[in-house]
Amino acid sequence: MGEIKLPEGFVTYPEARKKAFLTLKKMKEEGRRIVGVFCTYTPWELIDAADAAAVVLCGIGDENMPAAEKRLPKNLCPLIKASYGGAVADRCPFFYFSDMVLGETTCDGKKKMYELMSELKHTHVMQLPPGQFGRGALEFWKASVESLKDDLEQFYGITITNDRLREAIHLRNRERKAILDFYEIGCLKPSPISGYELNTVITSNEYAFDINKKIEALEQRIRELKDLYEREYKGKKSRPRILITGCPTHGVINKVIKRIEELGADVVGFENCCGPREKKDPIDETIDPITAIAEKYLRVNCSVMSPNPGRFKALGEQIHDYQADGVIEVLLQACHTFAVESDSVRRFVTEEKGIPYLSITTDYSTTDQGQIDTRIGAFIELLS
Amino acid sequence: MTHYIGIDIGSTCAKTVVMDENRNILYCLLQPTGWSSVDTAESINAQLSELGITPGNSVSVATGYGRVSVPFANKCVTEITCHGKGACFIHGMNSLTVIDIGGQDTKLIAVENGMVKDFVMNDKCSAGTGRFLEVMANTLAVRPDELCELASHGGNTSISSMCTVFAESEIISLIGRGEQKENIAYAVIDSIAKKVASQASRLQYASSAICLTGGLCGFSYLRSSLSSLLGAPVLAGQNGRYAGAIGAALCAAAVGK
Numbered sequence A: 001m002g003e004i005k006l007p008e009g010f011v012t013y014p015e016a017r018k019k020a021f022l023t024l025k026k027m028k029e030e031g032r033r034i035v036g037v038f039c040t041y042t043p044w045e046l047i048d049a050a051d052a053a054a055v056v057l058c059g060i061g062d063e064n065m066p067a068a069e070k071r072l073p074k075n076l077c078p079l080i081k082a083s084y085g086g087a088v089a090d091r092c093p094f095f096y097f098s099d100m101v102l103g104e105t106t107c108d109g110k111k112k113m114y115e116l117m118s119e120l121k122h123t124h125v126m127q128l129p130p131g132q133f134g135r136g137a138l139e140f141w142k143a144s145v146e147s148l149k150d151d152l153e154q155f156y157g158i159t160i161t162n163d164r165l166r167e168a169i170h171l172r173n174r175e176r177k178a179i180l181d182f183y184e185i186g187c188l189k190p191s192p193i194s195g196y197e198l199n200t201v202i203t204s205n206e207y208a209f210d211i212n213k214k215i216e217a218l219e220q221r222i223r224e225l226k227d228l229y230e231r232e233y234k235g236k237k238s239r240p241r242i243l244i245t246g247c248p249t250h251g252v253i254n255k256v257i258k259r260i261e262e263l264g265a266d267v268v269g270f271e272n273c274c275g276p277r278e279k280k281d282p283i284d285e286t287i288d289p290i291t292a293i294a295e296k297y298l299r300v301n302c303s304v305m306s307p308n309p310g311r312f313k314a315l316g317e318q319i320h321d322y323q324a325d326g327v328i329e330v331l332l333q334a335c336h337t338f339a340v341e342s343d344s345v346r347r348f349v350t351e352e353k354g355i356p357y358l359s360i361t362t363d364y365s366t367t368d369q370g371q372i373d374t375r376i377g378a379f380i381e382l383l384s
Numbered sequence B: 001m002t003h004y005i006g007i008d009i010g011s012t013c014a015k016t017v018v019m020d021e022n023r024n025i026l027y028c029l030l031q032p033t034g035w036s037s038v039d040t041a042e043s044i045n046a047q048l049s050e051l052g053i054t055p056g057n058s059v060s061v062a063t064g065y066g067r068v069s070v071p072f073a074n075k076c077v078t079e080i081t082c083h084g085k086g087a088c089f090i091h092g093m094n095s096l097t098v099i100d101i102g103g104q105d106t107k108l109i110a111v112e113n114g115m116v117k118d119f120v121m122n123d124k125c126s127a128g129t130g131r132f133l134e135v136m137a138n139t140l141a142v143r144p145d146e147l148c149e150l151a152s153h154g155g156n157t158s159i160s161s162m163c164t165v166f167a168e169s170e171i172i173s174l175i176g177r178g179e180q181k182e183n184i185a186y187a188v189i190d191s192i193a194k195k196v197a198s199q200a201s202r203l204q205y206a207s208s209a210i211c212l213t214g215g216l217c218g219f220s221y222l223r224s225s226l227s228s229l230l231g232a233p234v235l236a237g238q239n240g241r242y243a244g245a246i247g248a249a250l251c252a253a254a255v256g257k
């Protein structure tokens, strides 16, 4: 079984969360504003421009499920249950430190969960249109962006200026570029970085609140890895290369992502919310900032949008750029939008792109590890 | 002479196959897995050394749920690959759709030119697996093979094929209603076959040559019920329940070279 090579001083995702908790506590004591967020549709630039820190509230682990299931159905996406469970059981420090929560009407489970969450804390739910292309979709969404701005201003008693917004957009665009460059290390064959490390660094980075420092650290690591590739990897044989797609994977990093690599393949890229999905598409810095923000975020390719052609285009590009040998789709239990879309994804990958596809449906428990290992193991054997 | 050993530690039974250098099957050993796959592996090791087969003169590959608990194995290979290879060997074919109904899970494997091209496995629920059949047989107070035999005389009854727990209570209410045992047995087999057929519909590259491996391959009514749903004969070969172990032994031969 393969050992994953990790750099010295590597910090796991749970460790990063623990560290973030201390940073956040300090920030809170210093009077910093903190907004809890969930999703890729969240316009971080507005939060930045309100001089607030955005902290990701997506739950991991299954210890808060019983608390969640007091009010939510058992058969619901584990991400939704873990997020609500942590909040309601008062065991999510990030929720605890957040002044307010920001959600969007993405999938049905999440938007109804926000209604319950709003009983606990001020929760602003942005109204997303159900599709990107319908007439009036952009105007509708732009109004949601404006009303978020109004709510932030009112809630904090501040004014968000266009200049501040432009600054925030510029900084986040630089961050996008750095994150994208980091992901694209995975295009190298053989990849000098474990997908487990890649995924961990990016998701942990959500808890790095100094963006300039984060960009610097990423640029540094990119230089190191390119160097490492030239010295030790170039020209060597590659293990089977896997591209991940589907639901967000930060809650299954250990049971799926890490296992794929331990069982003999390299996870080289992510076509999901833990990947470059949104990073490839910067915000237009030349037009009115609110319009630019609205346009950009409406372009996010998520299965909650109907139809969702952009995802297939992005998937095709990534299969090519990352030189993928196979695609593994991770579906979280009871996520209908991704589950329904998965049949089209399977056809696209196997018929149009001509490479093997595997889908794994799982949750945040550890009871199905044996079955998952068998599936992943057999898939890798089929690629080898 | 080097022996090639395949050890398939499943959730209910452990199967061991020993092959010679010309891929002739020398021994087939079968035993219940019991509580601990580590103990099972040890007992297999003891049986093998009684036959004069030691790690010194053999190469072994472990597969099945307990594959990681076989310390003396040279390699672990998943049961999907092994069943695919084993079934091809048994049937002397290169392209085949393999249905393996195991204790815990049911797998459908598409093999093309001797290579696994796609596979489908049941999710967490045990509906449509050997375990499901066992639970239902227990409820009806018969053996699984008797249940299958009874089913061939029944008809016109159905139960949910989604969930073992629900299905069990459905059976209990059918018994309560005084439904004939044959008809209930029919409903059980029918629900397994339907579940398998629905999994089969998701399999890509499926070949029209279909075979059944695993512990249920001798159940002829189950096979005919599957055949009519899948629209093609479902073959069963000699040693079908050893398919996984045979595939593992073939992998061992590949490792040995």
Ligand code: SF4
Residues within 6 Å of the ligand: A038, A039, A040, A041, A106, A107, A247, A248, A273, A300, A302, A303, A304
């Ligand atoms: S998968 Fe869709 S709904 Fe979930 S976080 Fe990503 S963009 Fe939001």
Ligand code: SF4
Residues within 6 Å of the ligand: A077, A078, A079, A080, A106, A107, A108, A109, A110, A247, A248, A304, A332, A334, A335, A336, A337, A338
């Ligand atoms: S994974 Fe699916 S069900 Fe879960 S929150 Fe995201 S879109 Fe909703």
